[in-house]
Amino acid sequence: MDSRRRTLLKASAGLALPGVFGTIARAAAAAEADDRILVVFELSGGNDGLNTVVPYGDDAYYRLRPNIGIPAAKLRKLDERFGFNPGMSGFERLWKDGRLAVLHGQGYDGPSYSHFTSMAYLHTAAPNSGDDYGWVGRLADAMAPRPAPNFIINVDVAQSLAVRSRVHTPVVFDEPERFQRHAIHQTRPLLDLVEGEDGGNASRRFLEQVAVSARESSAAVREAWSAYRTPVDYGILPLGLPRVAACISAGLPTRLYYVAYRNNAFDTHVQQSDLHQRLLSYASDALHGFLRDVERLGVADRVAVLVFSEFGRRVPENTSLGTDHGTANTWFFAGKPVRGGHYGTPVNLEDLYDGDNLRHTCDFRRTYATAIDGWLRTGQADSVLKGRFEPLAVFA
Numbered sequence: 001m002d003s004r005r006r007t008l009l010k011a012s013a014g015l016a017l018p019g020v021f022g023t024i025a026r027a028a029a030a031a032e033a034d035d036r037i038l039v040v041f042e043l044s045g046g047n048d049g050l051n052t053v054v055p056y057g058d059d060a061y062y063r064l065r066p067n068i069g070i071p072a073a074k075l076r077k078l079d080e081r082f083g084f085n086p087g088m089s090g091f092e093r094l095w096k097d098g099r100l101a102v103l104h105g106q107g108y109d110g111p112s113y114s115h116f117t118s119m120a121y122l123h124t125a126a127p128n129s130g131d132d133y134g135w136v137g138r139l140a141d142a143m144a145p146r147p148a149p150n151f152i153i154n155v156d157v158a159q160s161l162a163v164r165s166r167v168h169t170p171v172v173f174d175e176p177e178r179f180q181r182h183a184i185h186q187t188r189p190l191l192d193l194v195e196g197e198d199g200g201n202a203s204r205r206f207l208e209q210v211a212v213s214a215r216e217s218s219a220a221v222r223e224a225w226s227a228y229r230t231p232v233d234y235g236i237l238p239l240g241l242p243r244v245a246a247c248i249s250a251g252l253p254t255r256l257y258y259v260a261y262r263n264n265a266f267d268t269h270v271q272q273s274d275l276h277q278r279l280l281s282y283a284s285d286a287l288h289g290f291l292r293d294v295e296r297l298g299v300a301d302r303v304a305v306l307v308f309s310e311f312g313r314r315v316p317e318n319t320s321l322g323t324d325h326g327t328a329n330t331w332f333f334a335g336k337p338v339r340g341g342h343y344g345t346p347v348n349l350e351d352l353y354d355g356d357n358l359r360h361t362c363d364f365r366r367t368y369a370t371a372i373d374g375w376l377r378t379g380q381a382d383s384v385l386k387g388r389f390e391p392l393a394v395f396a
Contacts, residue, residue: 035302036255036302036303036375036376036377037248037299037302037303037304038305038371038376039241039244039257039258039290039304040162040259040306040308040371041239041241041259041261041283041287041306041307041308042258042259042308043261043308044115044119044261044262044310045263045265045267045268046264046266046267046310046311046329048268048276048313048323049309049313049329050312050315050358051068051070051085051276051313051323052084053104054075054082054083054084055346055349056077057081058081060350065317067317067321068273068321068322068323070083070085070086070273074086076088076089076091078095081346082102082342082346085276085277085280086277087278087279087280087281088280089285090235090285090286090288090289091288091334094291094334095340097340098339098340098341099291099334099340100338100340101333101338101339101342102330102341102342103332103333103344103392103394104330104342104346105328105344105345105346105358105360106328106330106331106344106360106364107311107312107358107360107361107362107363108128108360108363109127109128109360110127110128111311111328112311113311113326114325115267115310118310122310123162125138125364125365125385125386132164132166133166134160134162134163134164134165135385136160136162136163136165136256137152137164137170138166138384139372139376139380139384140152140163140165140255140256141165141168142378143256143376143378144168144255149216149217150217150253150254151168151253152165152168152170152171152255152256153173153221153244153252153254153257154173154257155240155258155259156174156258156260156262157174157262163258170258171217173218176222176225176243220252221247223250224247224249224252225243227249228245228246230242230245230293232289232293232296233285233289234285234289235282235284235285235288236281236282237282237285239259239282240260241259241287241289242290244257244259244290245290245294245297248299255376261279265279269318269322271321271322272317272322272323273321283307287307291334291335291336295336301336301337303337304333304334304337304371304395305332305333306332306333306367307332308329309329311326311327311329312326312328312329312330314326314357315349315352315356316356326357327354327357327359328357328359328360331367333367333371333394337395339393339395343362343393345361346361347360363389365385366391367392368381368389369385369389370395372384372391374391374393374394374395375394375395
């Protein structure tokens with residue numbers, strides 16, 4: 001960040017005078033907010049929140065999960081009520097550093113048990129209805145009403161509905177070194193020949209703009225990745241997060257990143273315990289490594305990460321020693337700007353929805369509002385989410 005803006009912000013932070021000084025303070029705060037980056041980290045498949053942040057202080061947990069309930073002695077305890085899954089050493093370190101917020105009871109009314117449907121509701125922030133554009137895409141449109149190169153980056157094999165935008169063309173890639181348009185030698189020049197007279201044809205002009213953007217973005221991403229080196233350990237499965245660090249290190253103007261742990265990895269219907277612990281270990285180590293990396297790069301103050309999954313799992317274990325599709329879940333915010341701790345009301349294991357499911361205690365759109373207005377400070381959560389949802393006090 002420009003040191004002059006930091007100086008201006010600090011100089012004006014204590015001023016309560018009206019007029020010009022108030023204007024200066026607001027301008028300085030806005031300038032700081034313009035540098036902030038949001039990373040959304042999706043745990044696809046329906047992560048089992050109860051075996052992620054385990055309510056070991058509640059006897060009902062062990063009564064309903066006699067075989068897959070994790071013994072208190074094995075947990076990474078947060079306090080006298082909750083403990084992390086044994087595989088979550090990275091999250092434990094973030095918790096102890098005060099850089100992890102645990103968001104309890106995330107969900108929505110009339111929940112769907114379908115991966116596709118529930119994820120669509122969360123991607124669009126429109127439960128039981130849907131939308132043509134994703135919530136991250138609408139957020140980008142609100143932040144930058146005109147097309148801006150590389151404003152959204154989606155690290156995945158295919159574009160997520162969450163980043164679909166009316167204005168912006170998200171940059172989507174998985175392997176940076178392969179991120180380019182392919183063609184046989186004879187037709188290669190045609191792909192690059194996109195500038196020229198459009199004859200007033202708006203459709204052609206739009207396609208040419210997309211082509212130019214794709215070519216320039218792919219070159220920028222490949223250059224960023226080739227120049228990136230880090231001594232930080234992201235664990236066995238880095239899950240695309242080093243790609244984000246590389247783009248940040250290269251100075252790309254991206255404000256919104258979307259990364260997914262794909263292939264329904266967390267859909268743990270059978271023999272859940274060992275698999276789930278391993279999955280959480282990968283995700284936890286990767287996120288901890290990423291946040292250490294942005295600290296190394298000197299940009300930790302600018303980066304916050306939202307971790308979510310499309311739904312939780314049913315409270316009772318099934319006969320295959322796994323868990324089936326459920327409802328409310330536990331999400332997280334992580335990063336240096338986060339005020340660590342518990343947020344929201346923990347779910348009640350004695351008051352179940354539809355017989356064996358958790359009742360949500362916090363509409364997930366409050367968490368999105370926290371990202372939009374609490375972190376990015378856009379002041380546009382109401383329009384992006386098409387309703388009023390009170391942010392949580394995760395960010396100072």
